[in-house]
Amino acid sequence: MTDNILDSDSLRSSINESISNQKRSTVTVLSSLLAVQDSLHYIPDEAIEEIASFCKVTINDVWSVASFYTNFRFTPPGDKTLDVCWGPSCHINGAQKLITKAHDLLDIEGEGESSDNKVTLRYSTCLGACAQSPVFAIDHKMFGKLDEGKVETLIDTLKKE
Amino acid sequence: MSKNYKNLKNLSEKYISDIYDNKVVIKVQTGTSGQAVGADEVLKTLQAKNSNEINVLEVGSMGLMYLEPMVVVSLPSKDKIYYANVTENIASEIYDHYSSKKTIYKQNAFAYESNSSLDVDFPNINDLPQFSNQLRIATRNFGDITPGDIYQYINNEGYAALDKALFEMSPEEVVEEVKNSGLRGRGGAAFPTGVKWSFLAPNKAATKYVLCNCEEGDPGAYNDKGILETDPHTLVEGLILNGYATNSNKSYVFIRQGHDIPINAIERAIKEAYDNGILGENILGSNFSFDMEVSLTGDSYVAGEETALMEAIEGKRSTPRFKPPFPAASGLWKKPTNINNVKTISYVPEIIKNGSEWFKGTGTEKSTGTAIVCLSGHINRPGMYEIPMGMTINDVLENIGGGSNSETDIKMLQTGGPLGGVLGKEAFSTKIDFDEMAKSGAILGSGGIIVCDDSVSVVDLIRNLVAFNQFESCGKCFPCRLGNTHMYDVLDRLCNSKSEPNDLALLERIGNSMKIGSLCGHGQLGYNPISSSLKYFQSEISDSINNISEPLEKMLIPTRTRPNNLE
Numbered sequence: 095m096t097d098n099i100l101d102s103d104s105l106r107s108s109i110n111e112s113i114s115n116q117k118r119s120t121v122t123v124l125s126s127l128l129a130v131q132d133s134l135h136y137i138p139d140e141a142i143e144e145i146a147s148f149c150k151v152t153i154n155d156v157w158s159v160a161s162f163y164t165n166f167r168f169t170p171p172g173d174k175t176l177d178v179c180w181g182p183s184c185h186i187n188g189a190q191k192l193i194t195k196a197h198d199l200l201d202i203e204g205e206g207e208s209s210d211n212k213v214t215l216r217y218s219t220c221l222g223a224c225a226q227s228p229v230f231a232i233d234h235k236m237f238g239k240l241d242e243g244k245v246e247t248l249i250d251t252l253k254k255e
Numbered sequence: 256m257s258k259n260y261k262n263l264k265n266l267s268e269k270y271i272s273d274i275y276d277n278k279v280v281i282k283v284q285t286g287t288s289g290q291a292v293g294a295d296e297v298l299k300t301l302q303a304k305n306s307n308e309i310n311v312l313e314v315g316s317m318g319l320m321y322l323e324p325m326v327v328v329s330l331p332s333k334d335k336i337y338y339a340n341v342t343e344n345i346a347s348e349i350y351d352h353y354s355s356k357k358t359i360y361k362q363n364a365f366a367y368e369s370n371s372s373l374d375v376d377f378p379n380i381n382d383l384p385q386f387s388n389q390l391r392i393a394t395r396n397f398g399d400i401t402p403g404d405i406y407q408y409i410n411n412e413g414y415a416a417l418d419k420a421l422f423e424m425s426p427e428e429v430v431e432e433v434k435n436s437g438l439r440g441r442g443g444a445a446f447p448t449g450v451k452w453s454f455l456a457p458n459k460a461a462t463k464y465v466l467c468n469c470e471e472g473d474p475g476a477y478n479d480k481g482i483l484e485t486d487p488h489t490l491v492e493g494l495i496l497n498g499y500a501t502n503s504n505k506s507y508v509f510i511r512q513g514h515d516i517p518i519n520a521i522e523r524a525i526k527e528a529y530d531n532g533i534l535g536e537n538i539l540g541s542n543f544s545f546d547m548e549v550s551l552t553g554d555s556y557v558a559g560e561e562t563a564l565m566e567a568i569e570g571k572r573s574t575p576r577f578k579p580p581f582p583a584a585s586g587l588w589k590k591p592t593n594i595n596n597v598k599t600i601s602y603v604p605e606i607i608k609n610g611s612e613w614f615k616g617t618g619t620e621k622s623t624g625t626a627i628v629c630l631s632g633h634i635n636r637p638g639m640y641e642i643p644m645g646m647t648i649n650d651v652l653e654n655i656g657g658g659s660n661s662e663t664d665i666k667m668l669q670t671g672g673p674l675g676g677v678l679g680k681e682a683f684s685t686k687i688d689f690d691e692m693a694k695s696g697a698i699l700g701s702g703g704i705i706v707c708d709d710s711v712s713v714v715d716l717i718r719n720l721v722a723f724n725q726f727e728s729c730g731k732c733f734p735c736r737l738g739n740t741h742m743y744d745v746l747d748r749l750c751n752s753k754s755e756p757n758d759l760a761l762l763e764r765i766g767n768s769m770k771i772g773s774l775c776g777h778g779q780l781g782y783n784p785i786s787s788s789l790k791y792f793q794s795e796i797s798d799s800i801n802n803i804s805e806p807l808e809k810m811l812i813p814t815r816t817r818p819n820n821l822e
Contacts, residue, residue, distance in 0.1 A: 119548060120507075120548060122569060122570020124553065124567060124570040128512050128551055131512075149570075158571075158572060159570065159571060161817075162553075162555065162572040163552070163554050163555050163573075164554045164555070164817060180719075180810075180811065180812060180813075181474030181719075182475055182632075182669055182673070182720060182723075183474060183475050183631040183632055186633065186705065186716065187633075190808060190810065190811055204811075204813075204814060205814075217811070219474060219556070219723055220472065220473070220474035220475070221287075222471075222477045222480050223288045223290075223291040224475050224476075224631035224637070224703070224705075225321065225477075225629070225637035225638050225639070226291040227631055227632070234513055234515055236291035237291060239291070
């Protein structure tokens with residue numbers, strides 16, 4: 095219990111640091127949420143409260159925005175995030191097989207975390223490197239022209255890291 | 256202390272001669288696409304080396320993405336040698352070769368550029384059809400300069416148009432020039448740009464905004480982010496011209512978080528523009544002041560709709576607003592606002608510099624200029640190419656794209672994003688321009704062309720497109736929110752050989768409801784992938800309806816919903 099309170103306090107101070115030191119001059123609920131997600135990689139309940147008081151809006155207003163954009167998540171992700179693209183360019187170049195392969199290797203069903211919490215798998219609608227499709231990304235770094243062998247190597251390194 | 260253009264030119268000349276004079280310059284084409292195949296590692300390998308004879312420059316992609324990682328060596332003689340599919344080892348050998356020898360390193364070289372003819376067994380780049388058939392206006396600097404480096408941009412005549420406009424033209428004249436050029440919006444709607452600007456220009460409000468839309472959510476299109484990450488100063492210059500022409504004070508470049516490469520490039524460009532008196536107070540010593548900032552959004556495709564975009568900049572849910580009022584009267588924070596796509600803005604500097612008559616001479620009568628197409632899928636040369644409007648689809652596929660990359664022919668294309676259309680072979684003789692493409696049942700839209708060979712089933716493709724549309728519906732209008740989900744369910748049972756007799760009529764009815772009952776294009780155009788496919792693939796779709804096709808595999812798609820299903 096004490097740990098939780100301490101955690102929550104340090105969480106709040108880190109949240110306040112990211113929302114009060116935003117890089118760009120236009121500060122909004124959305125920009126504050128993005129700043130928190132950028133530093134913590136998820137939006138804890140504390141962030142919703144801090145952003146509400148920082149932007150002088152209600153908690154409901156902040157939830158409204160946070161629940162809308164599909165990049166926000168509300169639990170901590172795995173150490174690494176693997177984005178798998180299911181957009182049409184990747185789709186016709188065999189993405190579904192590769193996604194299934196990634197599922198098998200990581201023992202993840204659909205989207206979510208591996209049991210050791212090392213990897214989060216997320217579907218992406220388009221990573222923007224369609225000329226190199228099929229494409230995956232690990233923490234925003236792209237890997238293109240994938241086949242099942244390359245996916246295996248990629249996930250092997252992910253697991254070892 | 257503001258600098259005038261002449262000062263900047265002088266600074267730029269000195270800067271450039273330090274890089275190039277008596278040096279071999281090795282340019283590595285990085286960027287999103289290059290990174291996906293290892294260009295960053297190639298760059299690191301080269302940067303780790305050290306020689307007084309050689310400079311290594313990071314540049315953006317020149318669009319020939321199928322050849323990446325690409326390296327271009329610029330010799331002191333000004334001749335250039337182009338290398339394809341460069342590995343770290345080859346990069347290292349290239350560097351070592353040029354640090355000691357005056358000869359040409361031939362391994363992995365695929366083309367050269369020179370005024371004379373070199374004694375080598377690979378062609379001049381201007382003889383390659385995928386290069387020579389292009390007309391590079393907005394992409395003129397691609398692969399040549401470091402993204403965001405202002406002096407390299409100025410050396411390529413950058414900001415000359417801005418200097419000309421600020422000191423030789425009135426804002427009204429800039430609007431007239433853009434109007435007269437025939438430039439039309441490249442974001443999808445193809446509305447005449449100058450006319451749009453003229454709605455905002457006369458408004459006397461004290462605060463007015465110009466916004467640039469880089470929320471390029473269309474799968475298969477990457478040319479907006481491509482411009483940002485390869486030549487962001489072209490966009491900055493175009494946007495300042497947009498602001499000057501419409502007497503506006505501030506602009507936002509709107510892009511989705513997570514696209515770090517284009518975001519970093521545009522932020523560097525904006526910073527260098529401020530540092531050199533090109534943004535801020537009294538630009539280039541004129542009376543015109545203008546600010547620019549990047550605005551990030553979360554993941555939402557509908558945020559690319561112009562009023563939804565304004566909601567997102569204001570920090571809210573990106574859902575479309577009712578119109579009227581139109582943005583020119585009441586837009587961002589209820590202030591008069593003008594909004595344009597990245598590609599549209601990127602033509603403006605060249606139009607102002609060379610004049611509208613020059614621009615009118617390119618492309619077709621009603622669609623002036625060029626189209627920046629992104630080829631992907633089953634094609635030999637996937638990449639980003641700027642082609643004159645009026646070129647046929649077939650010429651793009653064969654001369655530029657090099658045809659199908661498999662044993663089978665090209666069967667169909669998906670163009671203009673997931674709300675665009677599907678085109679069959681009969682449409683390949685269509686000229687690429689706004690009106691001809693619309694007649695063929697598809698749209699040019701963002702310029703993405705996804706090429707499918709015979710192995711792709713049309714119902715599987717439209718199921719994928721509709722899956723995207725249902726995932727990305729913002730949910731504000733129920734015909735779009737429920738309609739897309741309903742259409743997806745029907746398409747899924749088509750793919751599973753479980754279709755019901757009236758499914759085609761049902762799809763049409765849903766599509767019509769979406770068209771009538773939705774505020775923005777997301778719902779209004781949601782039936783497009785199906786209606787355009789029916790035009791070209793009626794019998795294949797009938798086979799699925801009659802359950803005589805083989806069932807297809809289940810498609811893996813996100814089950815996340817909007818609003819997010821919270822735990």
